[in-house]
Amino acid sequence: MTATPKYNFAYLDEQTKRMIRRALLKAVAIPGYQVPFASREMPMPYGWGTGGVQVTASVIGKDDVLKVIDQGADDTTNAVSIRKFFEKTAGVETTTETGKASIIQTRHRIPETELTEGQILVYQVPIPEPLRFLEPREVETRRMHALEDYGLMHVKLYEDISRHGHIATTYAYPVKVDDRYVMDPSPTPKFDNPKMNNSPALQLFGAGREKRIYALPPYTKVISLDFEDHPFEATKFSHPCELCGARDSYLDEVITDDKGGRMFVCSDTDYCEKRLAAGHLGNSGATEAAE
Amino acid sequence: MYVAVKGGEAAIDAAHELLAKERRGDQGVPELTIDQLREQLAIGVARVMAEGSLYDPDLAALAIKQARGDLIEAIFLLRAYRTTLPRFGYSVAVETGDMEIRRRISATFKDLPGGQKLGPTFDYTHRLLDPSLAESADSGERDEGAVGDVNKALAPTAARPAPSAPSEPSPHVTKLLGDQGLIEQNPETGRTPDVGDLTRESLDFPADRDMRLQALARGDEGFLLALGYSTQRGYGRTHPFVGEIRMGEVDLFFEPEELGFEVPLGSVTLTECEMVNQFTGSNEAPPQFTRGYGLVFGHSERKAMSMALVDRSLRAGELGEERKAPAQDEEFVLSHADNVQATGFVEHLKLPHYVDFQAELGLVRQMREEWHEARAADAAKMSQTDQSEAAE
Amino acid sequence: MSALNEQPLLSAQLISKNYGERVGCQEISFDIHEGEVIAIVGESGSGKSTLLSVLSTQLMPSAGAVHYSMRDGERRDLFSLSEAERRFLLRTDWGFVHQDARLGLRMGVSAGGNVGERLMAVGWRNYGAIRKEAGDWLDRVEIAGDRIDDMPTAFSGGMRQRLQIAKNMVTRPRLIFMDEPTGGLDVSVQARLLDLIRSFVTTYGLAAIVVTHDLAVARLLSHRTIVMRHGRVIETGLTDQVLDDPQEAYTQLLVSSIIQA
Numbered sequence: 001m002t003a004t005p006k007y008n009f010a011y012l013d014e015q016t017k018r019m020i021r022r023a024l025l026k027a028v029a030i031p032g033y034q035v036p037f038a039s040r041e042m043p044m045p046y047g048w049g050t051g052g053v054q055v056t057a058s059v060i061g062k063d064d065v066l067k068v069i070d071q072g073a074d075d076t077t078n079a080v081s082i083r084k085f086f087e088k089t090a091g092v093e094t095t096t097e098t099g100k101a102s103i104i105q106t107r108h109r110i111p112e113t114e115l116t117e118g119q120i121l122v123y124q125v126p127i128p129e130p131l132r133f134l135e136p137r138e139v140e141t142r143r144m145h146a147l148e149d150y151g152l153m154h155v156k157l158y159e160d161i162s163r164h165g166h167i168a169t170t171y172a173y174p175v176k177v178d179d180r181y182v183m184d185p186s187p188t189p190k191f192d193n194p195k196m197n198n199s200p201a202l203q204l205f206g207a208g209r210e211k212r213i214y215a216l217p218p219y220t221k222v223i224s225l226d227f228e229d230h231p232f233e234a235t236k237f238s239h240p241c242e243l244c245g246a247r248d249s250y251l252d253e254v255i256t257d258d259k260g261g262r263m264f265v266c267s268d269t270d271y272c273e274k275r276l277a278a279g280h281l282g283n284s285g286a287t288e289a290a291e
Numbered sequence: 292m293y294v295a296v297k298g299g300e301a302a303i304d305a306a307h308e309l310l311a312k313e314r315r316g317d318q319g320v321p322e323l324t325i326d327q328l329r330e331q332l333a334i335g336v337a338r339v340m341a342e343g344s345l346y347d348p349d350l351a352a353l354a355i356k357q358a359r360g361d362l363i364e365a366i367f368l369l370r371a372y373r374t375t376l377p378r379f380g381y382s383v384a385v386e387t388g389d390m391e392i393r394r395r396i397s398a399t400f401k402d403l404p405g406g407q408k409l410g411p412t413f414d415y416t417h418r419l420l421d422p423s424l425a426e427s428a429d430s431g432e433r434d435e436g437a438v439g440d441v442n443k444a445l446a447p448t449a450a451r452p453a454p455s456a457p458s459e460p461s462p463h464v465t466k467l468l469g470d471q472g473l474i475e476q477n478p479e480t481g482r483t484p485d486v487g488d489l490t491r492e493s494l495d496f497p498a499d500r501d502m503r504l505q506a507l508a509r510g511d512e513g514f515l516l517a518l519g520y521s522t523q524r525g526y527g528r529t530h531p532f533v534g535e536i537r538m539g540e541v542d543l544f545f546e547p548e549e550l551g552f553e554v555p556l557g558s559v560t561l562t563e564c565e566m567v568n569q570f571t572g573s574n575e576a577p578p579q580f581t582r583g584y585g586l587v588f589g590h591s592e593r594k595a596m597s598m599a600l601v602d603r604s605l606r607a608g609e610l611g612e613e614r615k616a617p618a619q620d621e622e623f624v625l626s627h628a629d630n631v632q633a634t635g636f637v638e639h640l641k642l643p644h645y646v647d648f649q650a651e652l653g654l655v656r657q658m659r660e661e662w663h664e665a666r667a668a669d670a671a672k673m674s675q676t677d678q679s680e681a682a683e
Numbered sequence: 684m685s686a687l688n689e690q691p692l693l694s695a696q697l698i699s700k701n702y703g704e705r706v707g708c709q710e711i712s713f714d715i716h717e718g719e720v721i722a723i724v725g726e727s728g729s730g731k732s733t734l735l736s737v738l739s740t741q742l743m744p745s746a747g748a749v750h751y752s753m754r755d756g757e758r759r760d761l762f763s764l765s766e767a768e769r770r771f772l773l774r775t776d777w778g779f780v781h782q783d784a785r786l787g788l789r790m791g792v793s794a795g796g797n798v799g800e801r802l803m804a805v806g807w808r809n810y811g812a813i814r815k816e817a818g819d820w821l822d823r824v825e826i827a828g829d830r831i832d833d834m835p836t837a838f839s840g841g842m843r844q845r846l847q848i849a850k851n852m853v854t855r856p857r858l859i860f861m862d863e864p865t866g867g868l869d870v871s872v873q874a875r876l877l878d879l880i881r882s883f884v885t886t887y888g889l890a891a892i893v894v895t896h897d898l899a900v901a902r903l904l905s906h907r908t909i910v911m912r913h914g915r916v917i918e919t920g921l922t923d924q925v926l927d928d929p930q931e932a933y934t935q936l937l938v939s940s941i942i943q944a
Contacts, residue, residue: 036493041370046635080299151804170650189650211493227810
């Protein structure tokens with residue numbers, strides 16, 4: 001039987017990395033445009049981050065410092081699994097601190113801490129095509145992008161307002177990139193959309209199962225689709241984080257008992273911990289201190 | 292005070308330990324060996340090789356053992372392993388006409404050159420559970436007398452009988468029909484044709500037939516079976532006949548650049564199915580039968596047949612047929628045929644989605660508030676009107 | 684009338700379309716001017732629908748050319764347009780009313796959304812303005828304003844046709860193609876629809892090419908009529924003349940076959 005395999009740095013062979021980097025370069029040259037690529041089978045299932053992992057594997061070097069988050073937290077099971085994967089196959093330093101990372105792979109959130117030049121944010125994307133649920137056929141959506149034929153997208157927003165009084169999309173909220181392509185930001189909550197605009201960091205998007213890569217080079221214009229009289233509004237929470245008191249971060253709802261008791265805490269665990277360490281306290285924190 | 296749940300890493304490690312224990316099962320029961328799986332679950336091994344796109348019965352058997360019998364999980368393991376293997380190139384086109392045939396049947400002719408060879412098939416067995424298989428023959432406990440008599444074809448044999456001396460040649464039924472001009476001809480391609488590689492390029496639509504066939508070859512047997520079945524029930528009928536099914540060993544050749552000549556690599560077991568379908572004619576050509584094609588690793592007839600049915604359906608465009616049925620919808624079939632992709636995405640729903648759910652919760656709560664406010668406002672207006680009416 | 688009106692709006696020259704040996708249409712030539720309505724009549728198999736598909740660039744002709752005067756006055760060969768230009772034309776300067784409304788509408792989108800789609804496609808970004816304009820057009824096609832949020836699935840056949848017309852009209856097209864617009868509708872519903880189309884032609888200076896097997900539709904709507912049979916033009920001329928004083932035997936047969944109501 002075949003001998004036990006020995007893996008290349010970051011698992012992928014150099015040919016494959018080169019192929020993916022070519023796709024990334026093309027993506028960076030055409031912000032928001034979905035570049036097809038020959039996604040490889042990875043040791044984790046499609047739908048569990050293979051696109052993001054392939055992008056990270058293609059850009060990571062031995063001096064990089066990697067942070068992996070899922071739902072904003074470093075300790076969720078899938079983030080742990082992916083971090084371990086790179087520890088094993090690349091031996092790079094890993095961190096939970098946003099400020100210390102050179103590469104951040106994320107699922108469904110953008111970190112609260114502002115990113116800086118030189119940082120790379122790699123998004124895991126399930127469905128890269130923003131028009132997919134309006135038009136299931138790939139041949140047709142490709143044509144719509146090529147001809148900048150985005151009427152259907154606004155029809156959807158119009159329908160939402162006529163039916164609900166609001167645009168009913170709360171995550172994966174479509175954006176217009178560089179005044180040209182309409183893009184799906186991945187299932188980040190619309191709360192995070194403004195962070196993509198004019199970011200100093202390089203943002204890369206990988207969809208393994210759907211085999212598409214796209215990118216936002218640093219300082220790219222990214223505008224959420226809306227109507228003049230129904231402008232895009234990022235979600236606002238009516239309470240601060242129970243732990244650190246933050247009023248400007250995205251909050252997770254935690255159910256505390258079966259009588260409807262609940263509390264809200266920062267989704268970004270690193271952000272919350274930093275604030276606590278700096279002495280900020282939320283209600284639970286304050287109560288604790290008082291006791 | 293609430294403390295964020297931590298310990299994901301420890302939980303994962305513990306889960307893996309538990310999995311290993313459950314995989315082994317009762318320690319009092321002998322552990323499965325790769326040889327046993329390869330020999331005695333050969334059809335399962337064949338499926339894993341075919342959909343894993345890797346011909347290696349031992350590795351497929353290992354994958355099945357590691358996956359605890361979950362064939363799709365085993366296919367995933369094999370695919371992931373395949374990614375790490377160095378690629379030397381492509382073999383020379385395989386010649387199934389030279390197959391060392393172990394089984395060969397045709398539904399279109401009663402008899403034909405090379406004959407009908409039943410081979411090892413379940414086809415004519417009576418599906419009666421055989422209790423004699425519950426005991427191991429090696430332990431001498433089996434009672435041969437019972438059901439074993441009826442299904443002699445399944446009786447264990449020492450080893451596969453040596454291949455019979457080369458009898459009369461067995462040309463493909465499609466060649467026999469083709470010589471009379473009765474069936475459409477495949478284009479000439481030579482020994483080293485230029486074909487796409489589904490594992491190296493992304494699939495674009497509309498897809499050429501080579502990419503379609505590759506996608507079908509590694510596609511899920513159940514999905515293709517259902518689609519093939521649907522065509523027989525009227526969802527895009529193609530009037531299929533089994534022109535031929537053949538199973539056996541075929542030699543593989545490879546031509547390294549440095550040598551400049553072909554080198555034999557060994558042989559693989561293949562199952563090939565050629566369907567003879569609805570004839571068409573036009574002003575340019577007289578009527579001919581059309582074709583559907585299926586080819587899989589190992590002994591896998593259901594898959595080869597389903598593949599041939601769906602291949603033919605997907606050719607609707609080039610044959611001038613209206614695409615109305617699911618099996619004719621290229622994007623639908625090819626985008627959903629890969630079970631590794633499918634299971635990945637379906638099962639990914641188990642991953643945390645609470646951030647997005649939070650966003651939805653927020654919106655729903657807000658809309659419910661507005662709904663109640665609107666009703667309250669309407670009710671207030673109504674009672675005002677009533678009051679003013681009452682006052683009059 | 685501007686100088687532009689002297690040049691034909693659309694000009695078909697020797698249009699032929701074959702399917703293998705089967706003839707769709709053969710060497711059809713005619714001009715249509717702004718504000719003019721032409722009816723193409725014939726029985727099934729006459730090639731009239733094929734001709735309409737070629738004229739509206741949905742089918743490539745086997746031979747011949749179609750020229751169109753764009754809004755800026757430039758005369759273009761329609762089959763040399765890029766895909767982007769073609770789609771833009773279809774969405775702004777042209778309209779297409781299908782016999783089956785489901786082909787011309789988005790059945791899963793509200794009436795307002797259907798009418799507003801073209802506006803959104805050309806860059807309108809104010810919800811209130813889009814909704815008002817959609818509402819105005821629904822009004823003009825006599826669909827009640829409170830139905831603006833209803834799905835076309837809840838509309839009668841006649842309403843769906845009027846919705847199609849509204850959907851096309853928002854961008855003030857200069858030319859509308861109609862394929863059996865009254866097909867399958869009750870007679871009174873047909874009459875109402877035809878009246879609406881006629882009033883739009885007058886009010887907005889619309890040109891229209893109407894394919895129909897129904898001579899009464901031709902009579903009511905069109906200035907000129909082209910009679911087709913087996914892919915060829917049998918007779919052409921002012922509608923009243925063709926219908927009251929047909930020259931060709933086939934036309935006479937058609938005219939005399941109208942069941943007198």
